[in-house]
Amino acid sequence: MYSFLFDIPPVLGQVRVTLRLAERLHDDDCEVCYTDTSDSAFTDQLLEQGIGRIIYPTDLQWFRPDLTLLDLSLNVRAEVYARYGIPTIYVTTYDGTARQETLDGIPLLRLPPSPCRPLSRNVRETDFLDKIKEIRQKKLRAVIIGILEENTRNTAGMTQIYRIVRHCASEHTNYQFILLTGSEETEEELLALPENVCLYRPGNLHDLLKVCDLALTAEGGDASDDCIFAHIPVWQLSGRAQRKLTPGKLDKEIQARLNNLEYLAEQQRQLSSFYEQENLKIDQLARQLVANLKLKNRK
Numbered sequence: 254m255y256s257f258l259f260d261i262p263p264v265l266g267q268v269r270v271t272l273r274l275a276e277r278l279h280d281d282d283c284e285v286c287y288t289d290t291s292d293s294a295f296t297d298q299l300l301e302q303g304i305g306r307i308i309y310p311t312d313l314q315w316f317r318p319d320l321t322l323l324d325l326s327l328n329v330r331a332e333v334y335a336r337y338g339i340p341t342i343y344v345t346t347y348d349g350t351a352r353q354e355t356l357d358g359i360p361l362l363r364l365p366p367s368p369c370r371p372l373s374r375n376v377r378e379t380d381f382l383d384k385i386k387e388i389r390q391k392k393l394r395a396v397i398i399g400i401l402e403e404n405t406r407n408t409a410g411m412t413q414i415y416r417i418v419r420h421c422a423s424e425h426t427n428y429q430f431i432l433l434t435g436s437e438e439t440e441e442e443l444l445a446l447p448e449n450v451c452l453y454r455p456g457n458l459h460d461l462l463k464v465c466d467l468a469l470t471a472e473g474g475d476a477s478d479d480c481i482f483a484h485i486p487v488w489q490l491s492g493r494a495q496r497k498l499t500p501g502k503l504d505k506e507i508q509a510r511l512n513n514l515e516y517l518a519e520q521q522r523q524l525s526s527f528y529e530q531e532n533l534k535i536d537q538l539a540r541q542l543v544a545n546l547k548l549k550n551r552k
Contacts, residue, residue: 254281254282254283254284255283255284255319255320255543255546256283256284256285256286256316256317256318256319256320257275257278257283257284257285257286257318257319257320257321257322257542258285258286258287258288258307258316258318258320258321258322258339259271259275259285259286259287259288259291259321259322259344260287260288260290260291260309260321260322260323260324260327260330261287261288261291261322261324261327261344262290262291262324262326262327263290263291263292263293264293264475265293265294265295265475266346266366266474266475266476266478266479267324267326267346267475268287268291268293268295269295269367269369269370269475270344270346270364270365270366270367271322271344271364272295272299272367272370273367273532273535273536274322274364274535274538274539275287275299275304276302276304277535277536277538277539277540278539278542278543279302279303279304281539281540281543283543284305284318285304285305286304286305286306286307286316286318287299287304287305287306287307288306288307288308288309289306289307289308289309290309292306295370310333313333313334313337313339314337317337317338317339318339319340319546320339320340320341320342320542320546321334321339321340321341321342322341322342322343322344322362323341323342323343323344324343324344324345325343325344325345325356325361326345328343328356328357331343331359341359342359342360342361342362343356343359343360343361343362344361344362344363344364345361345362345363345364346363346364346365346366346478347363347364347365362538364535365528365531365532365535366478366481366482366528367528367532368482368525368528368529368532369458369459369462369479369482369483370459378457378460378461381451381453381461382460382461382464384451385429385431385451385461385464386464388429389429389464392429393427394426394427394428394429394449395427395428395429395466395467395507395511396429396431396464396465396466396467397428397429397430397431397465397466397467397468397469397507398430398431398432398433398461398462398465398467398468398469398485399414399415399418399430399431399432399433399468399469400433400458400468400469400470400471400474400476401414401432401433401469401470401471401490401495402433402434402435402471403470403471403473403474403475403476410495410496411434414495414498415432415434417498417499417500417503418430418432418450418503419446419447419450420500421500421503421504421507422446422447422449422450423447424500424504425504426447426449428449428507429449429451430449430450430451431451431453431461431465432450432451432452432453433453433454434452434453434454435454458476458479459479459483462479462480462483462485463483465483465485466485466486466511466514467485467486467487467488467507467510467511467514468480468485468486468487468488469487469488469490470487470488470489470490471489471490471495472489472490472491472492472494477489480521481521481524481525481528482525482528482529483521484518484521484522484525485518485521486510486513486514486517486518486520486521487521488506488507488510
């Protein structure tokens with residue numbers, strides 16, 4: 254049968270968008286691989302399903318897929334695949350219907366955001382989730398998750414934002430903040446936290462979002478899509494909004510969303526339903542990719 258290679262940055266959201274397509278191609282008895290530079294939290298899961306992994310670019314000397322699906326952000330690699338005579342199309346995320354177009358003579362396939370997938374949960378994560386559920390139920394706090402470190406290396410800027418969150422939490426004990434941070438420096442700066450602020454290392458968002466009321470996310474990050482499928486209202490902070498943030502502004506924006514929580518959650522549900530319908534079309538897309546290769550080989 255035919256072989257397909259996915260070459261995607263090792264960013265959870267970008268890999269996840271391609272998983273359904275990769276799995277459908279594999280189900281159709283195609284050979285499907287990801288490059289080692291695409292490694293993510295999903296890699297072990299994919300290997301267990303029989304989806305392979307090659308070393309980029311070394312293994313291209315012997316592995317010549319019939320088609321490479323190359324993430325648009327890695328477009329400089331198109332020349333590498335061209336040197337090996339490997340056909341390539343670009344893939345990227347689109348917030349509307351899946352469709353095809355062309356960029357620099359190479360087809361561009363836009364895929365819809367896909368639902369958050371549950372990953373294996375460890376004991377620490379289970380204990381943390383139980384703690385948040387208890388806080389939500391017994392203390393009647395609004396649970397607000399901050400996922401603000403995506404697409405930034407500005408540790409000092411993040412530390413300042415978290416100080417603002419700490420101040421806001423001290424003034425409003427009816428809020429329960431969960432801050433996702435992967436920076437030890439940031440964590441060290443925030444040791445003296447009020448009891449209604451928790452730090453959490455990025456992990457199993459699938460289950461964590463289910464116990465949250467509101468999310469604060471960075472503009473352009475994958476977390477906003479995760480919140481859509483979890484039906485969680487979002488305040489997406491641009492870089493400018495982050496720089497101008499104050500404790501008073503933070504409280505005002507949180508209150509505005511909490512006061513309209515049902516309406517905002519319903520908007521997320523509708524958008525989630527739309528994206529889920531768009532994801533169903535990926536099954537047809539997989540069949541079309543195979544059909545295109547069959548047609549090409551007949552010529």
